[in-house]
Amino acid sequence: QVQLQESGPGLVKPSETLSLTCAVSGYSISSGYYWGWIRRPPGKGLEWIGSIHHSGNTFYNPSLKSRVTISVDTPKNQFSLKLSSVTAADTAVYYCARHSQTYYYTWGQGTLVTVSS
Amino acid sequence: EIVLTQSPGTLSLSPGERATLSCRASQSVSSSYLAWYQQKPGQAPRLLIYDASSRATGIPDRFSGSGSGTDFTLTISRLEPEDFAVYFCQQYGDSMYTFGQGTNLEIK
Numbered sequence: 001q002v003q004l005q006e007s008g009p010g011l012v013k014p015s016e017t018l019s020l021t022c023a024v025s026g027y028s029i030s031s032g033y034y035w036g037w038i039r040r041p042p043g044k045g046l047e048w049i050g051s052i053h054h055s056g057n058t059f060y061n062p063s064l065k066s067r068v069t070i071s072v073d074t075p076k077n078q079f080s081l082k083l084s085s086v087t088a089a090d091t092a093v094y095y096c097a098r099h100s101q102t103y104y105y106t107w108g109q110g111t112l113v114t115v116s117s
Numbered sequence: 118e119i120v121l122t123q124s125p126g127t128l129s130l131s132p133g134e135r136a137t138l139s140c141r142a143s144q145s146v147s148s149s150y151l152a153w154y155q156q157k158p159g160q161a162p163r164l165l166i167y168d169a170s171s172r173a174t175g176i177p178d179r180f181s182g183s184g185s186g187t188d189f190t191l192t193i194s195r196l197e198p199e200d201f202a203v204y205f206c207q208q209y210g211d212s213m214y215t216f217g218q219g220t221n222l223e224i225k
Contacts, residue, residue: 004161038216045218046205059212095161102168102209103152107161 022096123217140206
């Protein structure tokens with residue numbers, strides 16, 4: 001059974017970089033699929049942040065592209081999100097997920113990140 | 118960017134009743150690229166329906182999806198106590214994924 005688990009700081013200061021990691025168990029990231037990040041700000045809907053294909057290709061939401069980097073650590077079987085220059089608007093529950101080109105098979109439980117000084 | 122609008126925002130029904138949830142897109146969506154998910158408090162979202170009408174592995178047949186173009190529907194034929202949760206739709210198009218804001222299905 002494939003499982004994903006997000007980890008990282010729950011509090012980030014404005015203008016700093018948010019960094020999260022998604023540990024994957026039950027499947028080797030390098031074997032296939034896309035691996036993505038989605039977030040849900042308080043009181044709002046879900047927003048796709050970006051994804052990385054098992055080949056290493058990345059693609060990002062145009063609205064966040066200038067601030068986002070997604071990378072894979074194959075030996076550790078995990079992938080990471082970095083979001084720079086954060087503001088209060090980046091406060092959200094962040095999810096990692098495994099997906100095909102069109103839909104999301106497996107999600108992590110989510111982790112709340114608050115941007116505040 | 119394709120915007121997905123779900124209605125109603127909250128749906129109050131009793132176990133045994135039929136639930137009909139709507140997802141409307143701002144422009145036409147390929148039926149192959151529309152999915153539905155269920156999320157319960159404190160849990161990860163779970164894929165229910167993909168390609169607009171195909172049930173994911175292990176999903177009971179009381180869940181069904183239909184629709185095409187800009188109008189899609191998730192139907193739960195007879196509500197079980199465990200079905201009360203938040204449901205959201207998702208589409209893929211123009212190299213982007215967008216989600217609806219969700220429908221909260223609550224016990225009446």
